[in-house]
Amino acid sequence: MKKRLYIELENCIGCRSCLAACTQCGGHEQRNRNYVYDVNPHVNRQTMPLMCLHCENPACARSCPAQAIQIHESGAVLSALVEKCIGCQNCTIACPYGIPKFDEEQNLMYKCDLCIDRTKDGIPPMCASVCPSNTLQWLTEGEIEKKQEQHNLDNGKWVTSMPYLEGATNVKVNLPGILQGTEKLF
Amino acid sequence: MSDRNNRVPFDEDNYTHNINRNNERMLDRRGFMKTLAGAAGVFAISSLPWGAVAAKELLGLGEKEYPHQKIVNVKDIAIGDSVDFNFPSEHDSAILIRLSDKRYVAYQNACTHLRCPVYWVKEEKEMVCPCHHGKFDAGTGAPTAGPPRRPLPGIQVEVSNGGVYAVKVKRYEA
Numbered sequence: 001m002k003k004r005l006y007i008e009l010e011n012c013i014g015c016r017s018c019l020a021a022c023t024q025c026g027g028h029e030q031r032n033r034n035y036v037y038d039v040n041p042h043v044n045r046q047t048m049p050l051m052c053l054h055c056e057n058p059a060c061a062r063s064c065p066a067q068a069i070q071i072h073e074s075g076a077v078l079s080a081l082v083e084k085c086i087g088c089q090n091c092t093i094a095c096p097y098g099i100p101k102f103d104e105e106q107n108l109m110y111k112c113d114l115c116i117d118r119t120k121d122g123i124p125p126m127c128a129s130v131c132p133s134n135t136l137q138w139l140t141e142g143e144i145e146k147k148q149e150q151h152n153l154d155n156g157k158w159v160t161s162m163p164y165l166e167g168a169t170n171v172k173v174n175l176p177g178i179l180q181g182t183e184k185l186f
Numbered sequence: 187m188s189d190r191n192n193r194v195p196f197d198e199d200n201y202t203h204n205i206n207r208n209n210e211r212m213l214d215r216r217g218f219m220k221t222l223a224g225a226a227g228v229f230a231i232s233s234l235p236w237g238a239v240a241a242k243e244l245l246g247l248g249e250k251e252y253p254h255q256k257i258v259n260v261k262d263i264a265i266g267d268s269v270d271f272n273f274p275s276e277h278d279s280a281i282l283i284r285l286s287d288k289r290y291v292a293y294q295n296a297c298t299h300l301r302c303p304v305y306w307v308k309e310e311k312e313m314v315c316p317c318h319h320g321k322f323d324a325g326t327g328a329p330t331a332g333p334p335r336r337p338l339p340g341i342q343v344e345v346s347n348g349g350v351y352a353v354k355v356k357r358y359e360a
Contacts, residue, residue: 067203
């Protein structure tokens with residue numbers, strides 16, 4: 001049952017839980033390997049998580065002269081092998097997303113490896129398992145296909161990934177008058 | 187072959203560039219270098235016994251005395267004559283020369299150039315090697331002419347009870 005990391009960007013609330021989880025993960029030595037960006041800084045509050053996207057043809061691994069970055073059978077692009085990495089920082093330049101980070105002290109690149117110790121056993125990566133807003137999800141191919149279907153709701157006003165509105169209820173509630181722009185006397 | 191390098195994902199299975207964990211070679215370049223260095227280390231360590239042998243020689247522990255071997259009776263060798271014999275083993279040919287009444291010298295007579303047997307030329311009073319005309323001084327065994335550059339290893343001789351005996355071989359001087 002192969003599962004993938006699925007990122008539903010519009011869910012992100014900018015809580016930085018994924019960063020904290022990555023920071024506190026065992027073996028990460030208090031350093032996170034992912035990012036949370038402001039999509040439009042100073043314009044709105046929308047944020048988006050960005051972690052390694054685990055390319056099919058990873059520029060980082062391609063550019064590595066020591067072949068220290070390996071692709072796991074599950075498709076995850078692993079962090080630099082400590083015994084191979086020569087600290088040349090080619091990968092940090094090659095990656096279009098700026099994912100590989102460099103540890104000056106150890107002269108070693110480190111990057112997200114999709115928590116390979118967990119995901120190889122079918123446990124979701126740390127960031128996905130803590131995300132409170134379902135921005136980061138750990139889904140099978142089938143579930144992702146379902147997610148990518150589009151359902152038009154309410155006369156083409158809304159597009160959702162589900163045939164119903166999430167949180168739709170059978171009780172109809174009006175919006176308070178102030179919000180509707182009308183003033184009610186009673 | 188032309189589109190081999192343009193496929194995505196890159197389809198490769200070779201020794202020089204592999205980034206798939208499952209295609210990791212048993213002997214990659216680094217492993218090969220390690221093997222090389224390891225072999226060099228093994229060779230280095232295995233040469234240490236020779237170092238011990240050399241040290242033993244240099245520290246004089248090799249001053250080995252062989253069982254005394256009678257070469258010839260004093261009355262059978264005239265002054266200025268030589269006798270061939272083998273010492274310490276039967277494969278080490280040697281030569282004894284009587285230079286004067288009391289003075290005997292003996293050398294292992296394998297020439298230090300290419301190990302031809304050096305013989306004594308009575309008229310010239312010198313030892314000559316027949317192969318390349320190397321010459322040695324009979325008194326010291328030092329080379330005097332021709333290709334050899336190292337002295338012949340001397341053999342210590344003793345005269346007792348009317349016989350000449352070989353006692354020990356002086357260390358070969360490189």
